[in-house]
Amino acid sequence: MPHGAGAHGRIQHPGEANETPIAYGPGAGGSAVTAGASSRVQWTKDVVVIGGCGHVGMPLAIAFADRGLRVGIYDICESAVKQVNAAQLPFDEPGAAEPLARAISAGTLVASTDPALVREAENVVVVIGTPVDEHLNPDPEAIPRALADCLQHFVDGQLMVLRSTVFPGVTALVERMVERLGRKIDVVFCPERIAEGRALIELVSLPQIVGAASRSGAMRAERLFRLLTHEIIHLQPKEAELAKLFTNAWRYIKFATANQFFLIANDCGLDFERIRVAIIHDYPRAADLPAAGFAAGPCLFKDTMQLAAFNDNNFTLGHSAMLINEGLPLYLVNRLEQRYDLASLCVGILGMSFKAGSDDTRSSLSYKLRRVLQFRAGRVLCTDPYVRSDTTLLPLPTVLAQADLLVIATPHPQYADLRTDKPVVDVWNLRDQGVRV
C-alpha cells in the first residue's frame, strides 16, 4: 500500500492508489501516453531525464527503460552523450552495462544534447549536480539556472520531477518560474536516495519519497515511481527537501562520531576497532556504530553544508562532523610524523576513489591526504584499481615496491589481503590487524 506521513505523523493511504494504473511504453495507446496530462499530447517518450548521463540520472534512465518505458536523456556533456548512445557507461555502476546495452539496441533509450528533447515526454526528471561552491555555500539557483536553458521547451500537461538534492525552497521557486511562464505543469520533488554502486538494486527496493504541493502532482509522481518501487511516501515539498538533507547529514554525523571515537581511543594508545566490535556485539542499540574511515564523496559533506546554510549556519553537530571527518587525513599525517621521519620517506596511498569498489574520485579525502603528504613527506605515490581519470596513478606493484610506508585510504577489497613487509596504516581495519596509528 502507498502511504505517507500525514500532517501529524500518521500514515495516509491516498484513495487514488486504487485508480487504474496508467500504461507506459511503446504499447501504451499507440504512441500517445496521456497519464494524467491535462491536454492530449502525442508523447514520443515516457520520460526525459535532464542530467541523465550522471551518476544518478543514468541508473534512473536505465531502470525506467528496463521497465519498458521510452526514455530520453538530455545532458550538456557531449562526450557522455556519445558514450551512452554507443551503449557505454560514462562511469562504473554494477549491473548497469547490460540493461543499458539492451535499451540502446531496442531503441528505448536515447541521449541528446538538444534541450528540445524535453518537450517529447510527459514526465521530465531533473537530476543535475548541485555542488556547494568554493566557499562552501550552496547555490539555490543551480536548478533554476539549468532549467532556464530548457524551460521554453516544456509544454502544458507535463510532470516535472526535481530529483537533485536541493536547498529547501527550490521546488517552490521552480513552481513559481513555471507559473510565470504560464505553463500548466505539475512540479514535484522526489529525492534520490540511492548509494553509488548499488543504484540499480536500490532504485527498485527503497521507498520513494514524493514531495508535492498539489494532489495531481502527488498522484502522477506516485504512478511514475510505482513502476520502479513498491512503496511511496507522501510529504509536502519542503518536508521532502529537508528529508533528503537530514538523511545525508545524519549519515555524515554518524561517521564523524565513529571517527571521533577513533581519535579518542588512538590518542590513548587503544585500538578503536577492538572497542567497537565489543560494543556492537549482540547489542542492537549500538549496531549502527560505523567503523572509522574517510567519510567523503559528492553528497554527505555538501548536503550537511546545505543544511547548515539553510539554518543560518546554526548547525553545531553538522559543523563539528565536518571538522572531524575532513580533519582525519591531517590527523593521520600528524601521527605519522610523530612516529617516523616522514620528510625522508616515500608514502604510498592505496585507493583514490571516495568509496570502496568505485571509480568516482569526487570529493575523495584520498586527494586531501595526498596534498598534505606532498607537502610533508619525502615523496608520495598513489594507486587505485578502479580510477581511470587520474593519469598520475601507478600500478599497485610499483607503489608496493617503492613506498616506505603505506596508507589504505579507500577500503577496496583488493587491499584486504595485501602482502607487504612495509608498515600499513589501515583505519578501516580492512586487513584485520587493528587500526592504531
Ligand SMILES: NC(=O)c1ccc[n+]([C@@H]2O[C@H](COP(=O)([O-])OP(=O)(O)OC[C@H]3O[C@@H](n4cnc5c(N)ncnc54)[C@H](O)[C@@H]3O)[C@@H](O)[C@H]2O)c1
Ligand atoms: N551521486 C550520488 O550517489 C547521489 C545520490 C543521491 C542524490 N544525489 C544528488 O543527485 C544530483 C546529481 O548528482 P550526480 O552525482 O548524478 O551528479 P553528476 O555530476 O554525476 O551528474 C550530473 C549530470 O548533469 C549534467 N548536467 C549538468 N548541468 C546540466 C544542464 N544544465 N542541463 C543538462 N544536463 C546538465 C552533467 O553533464 C552530468 O552528466 C545531485 O544533486 C546530488 O546531490 C547524488
